[in-house]
Amino acid sequence: MNKKEIPTKIYLREDEMPKNWYNMRADMKEKHPPFLHPGTLKPCTAEDLYPVFCKSLVEQELDQETTLIPIPEGILDFYKMYRPSPLVRAYCLEKALGTPAEIYYKFEGNNTSGSHKLNSAVPQVYYAKEEGLTSLTTETGAGQWGTALSMACAFYGINLTVYMVKVSSEQKPYRKAVMETYGAKVIPSPSDTTRVGKKILEANPTTGGSLGCAISEAIETAVTTDKCRYVLGSVLDHVILHQSIIGQECKIALDKYGVKPDIIIGCAGGGSNLAGLIAPFIGEKIKGKSNTRFIAVEPASCPSLTRGKYAYDFGDTGKMTPLVKMYTLGNGFMPSANHAGGLRYHGMSPILSKLYDDGYMEAKAYEQTAVFEAAVKFARTEGILPAPESSHAIKAAMDEALECKKTGEKKVILFGLSGTGYFDLSAYMAYNKKTMTDYIPTDADLEQGFASIPRIPGIND
């Protein structure tokens, strides 16, 4: 193929930007199994979800038929302030590796939240405003999602309460400061503002909290407050729908230059970044129009795809959510304390889980020191300090490029650089000082987690 000369960075013009989200479920031959109501074990209806989530988001969550969902003008106005994100040809990295492969990355870190999370925060808050809600609640661990959401809430004029895992809020006071600058109320969790929080504090007054507890507090506050709902930043289908903007921009940009990726790589925690990146490309694969390989990369310390079970499980440790069919380590699984950065969720997006189970996608896991080694090499070569999460994709892309060096193949590798590491410097410090360690859970560790998966005859066999 006679490719046009490809610039280092490809930016779409504003008039080339996608006007719709792409709902890949509509093109999937088999849909993923529905959420189940934990009481009745029947598929969740919209009515089951309305008390917790915004109406429009519930509709998007349950819509497995509409292929293209228009992005409202009011959302495009915000998207235009920080999108399109650049698609970068990693010429310098290719040279440093001495690979014949072409490496591209889609960089989602050029916004104050520092990651792709803003792509879903914006629509979630927009719809809340449209529906006449006045406030939202959420939980945050490391703080990327809380930051993205506080930015969107400031823009649209919605009050936001963020339950931040107490130990994180103490370790990351600057993340808290960003959210507060955007007007969010940040409450270290567990707190005495909810019944569930008080109960946990009574039982264990010195606990540092957990994501599971913060979720429970956020949901309780949402359902007990007038004109308030709960919002979530990953895993769910509507989040992945919003993130399809990443892959669509990528595809339009690559198509302009006649480039077809042979391999697409992304890190996967809850799965929203990877699913968004691959959405339109996997659509082509499902239709038999491409042979692209898709690789999900996860930490060896939290290996939901590579070592988990495909089963119905709760989305939270508090067992308050519907049952979700997904690859899971069990809702009781906790990654080892030495694990730095995100990608610590016990489960995986039901869409990605289904695609993986159906053989459309591969998965691999890396230990964190190898990931940070790749991160530092990337930073010194391409100039961007990557998030630890995103660095899993960097490591896998480098390995594929080095494989091409051995075989002489000129493969086209695309990976998702989902965010920056500016708020993860304590992890980089540990790596620089060589105090960072690796941990791979033993089979016995995993069995402990699996034990928390509910045993339901006829459902989880």
Added chain:
Amino acid sequence: MNKKEIPTKIYLREDEMPKNWYNMRADMKEKHPPFLHPGTLKPCTAEDLYPVFCKSLVEQELDQETTLIPIPEGILDFYKMYRPSPLVRAYCLEKALGTPAEIYYKFEGNNTSGSHKLNSAVPQVYYAKEEGLTSLTTETGAGQWGTALSMACAFYGINLTVYMVKVSSEQKPYRKAVMETYGAKVIPSPSDTTRVGKKILEANPTTGGSLGCAISEAIETAVTTDKCRYVLGSVLDHVILHQSIIGQECKIALDKYGVKPDIIIGCAGGGSNLAGLIAPFIGEKIKGKSNTRFIAVEPASCPSLTRGKYAYDFGDTGKMTPLVKMYTLGNGFMPSANHAGGLRYHGMSPILSKLYDDGYMEAKAYEQTAVFEAAVKFARTEGILPAPESSHAIKAAMDEALECKKTGEKKVILFGLSGTGYFDLSAYMAYNKKTMTDYIPTDADLEQGFASIPRIPGIND
């Protein structure tokens, strides 16, 4: 004028990017007075400067005649990884202010150094490598310059020693961590690695250090180490030459849409960001082709243009540099301890000082709480958390836009958003908690600073 519809963000295509730096001195009717050797009081020659600075940079520093200086390919390769920077039409801010003015900003914060500093770090390190040097030294206070330089040194393969003001290295461990991740050796200053450092430590073992002391240590190390030179991130003419890339990209982008700015605004500490932004526009004004107003914005607590003297002064508190004719508060001036963020240099770029003295540019000063108020409004409206430095320009731009609201004028306002505030969150925390205070130096405070300006008959009269 029939303007094309203007997108929210204007990115130049790679083939539209400037291939030359613009040397505005070549177009100035009167050049600024030369540096003077502090011993002989004669104009500095290239030979005077070679022991301290790279040869190519000395040549650029002293070249007041060549209008366009080609940017070498090896520098363009790095520039392409993070440039062009976006020129943003601030539609959302215009709406929030209810102004008829058109507001644009050139955003230089989309790189890991978080600011425009990288634009000069890249060429400075490139030339050092070209000249066969193996290491560089510099000083850093808040850490932006040190980060930018460490990124460039990692890329080109040059060893870097950064003397970081001790109190800053303790308060900003993450900035230190970024530099170390890029392979720089960061030494808290004063240190026992230099004669001057040891002397200061002997006299005052518990000192937190100062920029003046860090400069002295960096210069001493450069001149006593084989194949090593010292580099500086602002003030000097060659730095401003490199920063002209900002203004040139702006002008090309605005010209595409037929937009002529009525007012251009930038914050000014040493002056490199503002000078780079205005370079091609002030060239037009000098040639009588435009009536654009240029406004330098500085902190009321460090008011070198608005309350300083135009005199020959030393560039450092240690009085080791050549004498520079500039607006200065005196090399002994120290901004009050409650001053947050940068813009704390006692002097001002000799180019900007001359332009200001010749009436081509205005200056105004703001107190910091007003600046942070503007910063937070901007963050909540345009989505970007700005650096405290850049927020001085935001405040001035907002004031001009509100003036347009009163008069009904549709002025075109362009300002420089030189960086992000991700590493300045302790200042935002102080603002959020309302513990931030203002301080305007009294005339007596300023007189103390002025007393440190050398009195030299026939030179400083």
